[in-house]
Amino acid sequence: MHSSAPLTDAHIQEANASRAATLKEDYEHLTLQLARRGVAIERLVDQAMAFRVAVPSWGVGAGGTRFARFGIAGEPRNVFEKLDDCEAVFKLTRVTPGISLHIPWDKPDNARELREFARARGLFFDSMNSNTFQDQPGKPLSYKFGSLSHTDSAVRRQAVEHNLECLVIGAALGARSHTVWIGDGGNFPGQVHLRSALSRYLNSLREIYAALPDGWRLFIEHKLYEPAFYSTVLNDWGTSYYCATELGERAYSLVDLGHHAPNVNVELIVARLIQFGKLGGFHFNDSQYGDDDLDAGAIKPFQLFLIFNELVDAELSRVPGFAPAYMLDQSHNVTDPIESLVTSSVELVRAYVQAHLVDREALAGFQEANDPLMALQTLKQAFTTDVTPILATARARAGGAIDPVAVYRSSGYRRQKAAERPPVARAGAGIV
Ligand code: RM4
Ligand code: MN
Ligand code: MN
Numbered sequence: 001m002h003s004s005a006p007l008t009d010a011h012i013q014e015a016n017a018s019r020a021a022t023l024k025e026d027y028e029h030l031t032l033q034l035a036r037r038g039v040a041i042e043r044l045v046d047q048a049m050a051f052r053v054a055v056p057s058w059g060v061g062a063g064g065t066r067f068a069r070f071g072i073a074g075e076p077r078n079v080f081e082k083l084d085d086c087e088a089v090f091k092l093t094r095v096t097p098g099i100s101l102h103i104p105w106d107k108p109d110n111a112r113e114l115r116e117f118a119r120a121r122g123l124f125f126d127s128m129n130s131n132t133f134q135d136q137p138g139k140p141l142s143y144k145f146g147s148l149s150h151t152d153s154a155v156r157r158q159a160v161e162h163n164l165e166c167l168v169i170g171a172a173l174g175a176r177s178h179t180v181w182i183g184d185g186g187n188f189p190g191q192v193h194l195r196s197a198l199s200r201y202l203n204s205l206r207e208i209y210a211a212l213p214d215g216w217r218l219f220i221e222h223k224l225y226e227p228a229f230y231s232t233v234l235n236d237w238g239t240s241y242y243c244a245t246e247l248g249e250r251a252y253s254l255v256d257l258g259h260h261a262p263n264v265n266v267e268l269i270v271a272r273l274i275q276f277g278k279l280g281g282f283h284f285n286d287s288q289y290g291d292d293d294l295d296a297g298a299i300k301p302f303q304l305f306l307i308f309n310e311l312v313d314a315e316l317s318r319v320p321g322f323a324p325a326y327m328l329d330q331s332h333n334v335t336d337p338i339e340s341l342v343t344s345s346v347e348l349v350r351a352y353v354q355a356h357l358v359d360r361e362a363l364a365g366f367q368e369a370n371d372p373l374m375a376l377q378t379l380k381q382a383f384t385t386d387v388t389p390i391l392a393t394a395r396a397r398a399g400g401a402i403d404p405v406a407v408y409r410s411s412g413y414r415r416q417k418a419a420e421r422p423p424v425a426r427a428g429a430g431i432v
Helices: 011-018 020-036 039-048 079-093 112-120 153-173 195-210 237-249 264-276 300-318 337-356 360-368 374-381 388-397 404-411 413-420
Strands: 098-102 124-129 176-180 217-221 252-254 277-285 325-329
Touching: 011 079, 011 153, 011 404, 020 039, 020 388, 039 388, 079 098, 079 112, 079 404, 079 413, 112 124, 112 153, 112 300, 124 153, 124 325, 153 176, 153 195, 176 195, 176 277, 176 404, 195 217, 195 237, 217 237, 217 277, 237 252, 237 264, 252 264, 264 300, 300 337, 300 374, 325 337, 337 374, 337 388, 337 404, 360 374
Parallel strands: 098 124, 124 176, 176 217, 217 252, 252 277, 277 325
Antiparallel strands: none
């Protein structure tokens, strides 16, 4: 069925029709439940429909680890095929029209053509991502000992030039921000002069910052460790905040959820960056140990909710300049990337809607009265509310799928792509 054009709107509508009656019942029940709390459900549906998160171009290929990478049938072989898969995610969820592009993994030969290709699918380019953590074909110098912070000014120059090229490509693609993550750091005590390396990094970034196109924001992404295992140049949010402040008002810190020490209170970092006016955006994913790049909401859904609790609190209190960019950054090693991206974006909308359910007046009262038990209960009431009917209704109203994974599986999309896309030696995607 539908094998010639899988995942058409007609297929999604047809699949929705068989689920509409049950959804209506569930939605009506939740409407009553929430009304008892004085919450108008329609407002939450609107919020769910307005939520947006960008999909990473590198996320639709199979990921990998240091040990192996297991390809999948029908894996996209070039940026156009990746956009086709991004479109599939968008059609099912209706919240992921933005694409975050990694250069040179997905460097277009013709940016205008790619922009048109995306536009025809209802997609656009959101953030650009540079790559100076791997050596690049055709580039004479190696990043083995660093890039923007390298001791050799010629290597720093090459790394800066690469970032400037990303800005040019991004401008032609209609992107609006640039994200810089570097692998620079040291593996051994004494290897790197810690203060000098940060100064060199900052000086390189100043050149990139100065070349930002009009209206763009620069995101700098900190990470505790890996690939450098002893010290990292941009190691934590404090250093990131310092650098973003030094650079100027268009530079912001980006929080990748997996880039912190285990047990770190990430929502507290989020609150701090909001308060200091430097929260640029997120790379959402989940982790058990480190930069595991697992699916958002898979391991610590309560943490995800608490992060959104801070974000929604800032949104509702209209913190000046608060406009974080949301992106997924995951490595899909054992799942179908489309299914992972679909379920991850659904989990983000879930956390967002649940955070909107928090009775903030009651919470403020319990905080004032120093009543920790009831303060937690107030958060838990929102977190334990099953908002699935709200999410499904929002998707259906926007033309997406009530049950996106089931619809995706029944569409035969992957089967058809497996036939259309015979494997190449090594698809240029994934994190290895
Ligand atoms: C890094 C970091 C970057 C991502 C690379 C592939 O750990 O999360 O955002 O672009 O991985
Ligand atoms: Mn990241
Ligand atoms: Mn990472």
